[in-house]
Amino acid sequence: MIILDDVCFAYDDRPILSHLTETIEPGQAVLLTGPNGSGKSTLLRLLNGLIFPQLGTYTFDGTVITTAKMRDHRYSKWFHQRIGYIWQHPDSQLFCSSVREELAFGPVQMGLPSEDVKKRVDDALELLGLTKLADRAPYSLSGGEKKRTAMASILTMNPQIWTMDEPESYLDADGLTWLEDFLPSLKAAGKTLIVATHHAGIIQKIIDKEIFMKS
Template sequence: MIQLDDVCFAYDDRPILSHLTETIEPGQAVLLSGPNGSGKSTLLRLLNGLIFPQQGTYTFDGTVITAGKMRDHAYSKWFHQRLGYVWQNPDSQLFCSSVREELAFGPVQMGLKPEEIHQRVDDALELLGLTRLASRPPYTLSGGEKKRTAIASILTMNPQVWTMDEPESYLDADGLAWLSDFLPSLKAAGKTLIIATHHADRLASLVDKEIIVGDA
């Protein structure tokens, strides 16, 4: 499904990803590990077609992902329906005027029927404990509520691949307990999980493969 071949990326000539070659198979749970600044977030951005290799290739489902390919609106739309991205800071992800609109945005872009959108949103609101907050603007929520809204906004799109940057950040104890049940349920449903975290111990029973980013 995902193939990285000799991928390199640098910021201002400072190497971040250096000759990275990896394969991620459908249904795998993959841990991205490494210290702060090692390139975990950069790799997630690259996987989501937000930045592109400066050397080497990134192939998704047989297609090499380039800036030119992502300018193809039809392909880009399909691609972003297949990959969901939970950002480390939910403020980087949330932009709609209410939690309900936030959860509906992706399914609307997918062209789903109104009744299906409504059902997906209601199901996600209930699952994430957000029903009472459905009409609230995201900027008025607590950090944990924002993070759950961000996760719910990906859930309503039901992507095949979930990429997550520190999914446990901003969550309280109840949120962490919920996440520890949610991630195995995604894997059991056949989803591919690619997770950057500093808390690998919480994922020990879930992970099939570890990619050490920034490893010399």
């Protein structure tokens, strides 16, 4: 369970998150909406332990998430196995020398046996139509291919919670059709989805809750 209690966050004294109180239950599909600059990306970064409330608290499965808590390597590793983050711009997420290595990085860090890593990678490559690109460097891919690689790199880690910042960006028509099928399949598998998007149609059919972010 995710609990945000009176959370505030500002950049250079400019309030972005202002007294935000929300509860997200396991298995819910949550839509984040609001104009540009309203704090959707900031909230996703906070949920992933990249920034922290300046006032209020963020509680994840009974633990208050703080700078000190995320410095605990053991806890941080567990936390990042539970929650995955699809960045709006895939170049912010990709850093390995090949697509295959990108997809294997997370499972290897989790300490999975090599045969399990290979199976997860091969399955994700096939599911996202990346098999022919497995040995390509991510920087050489198109925007849509990069976005699918970023999604596949989270899929191989199989987190319980998926946080997504405009997952539709860079995808072509075929990619959007695939995404509209993929998100319900995640929910059907019991995953929690927290999606920031200007195109609510990609998740509209499965939304349990909408959080409107005011500018």
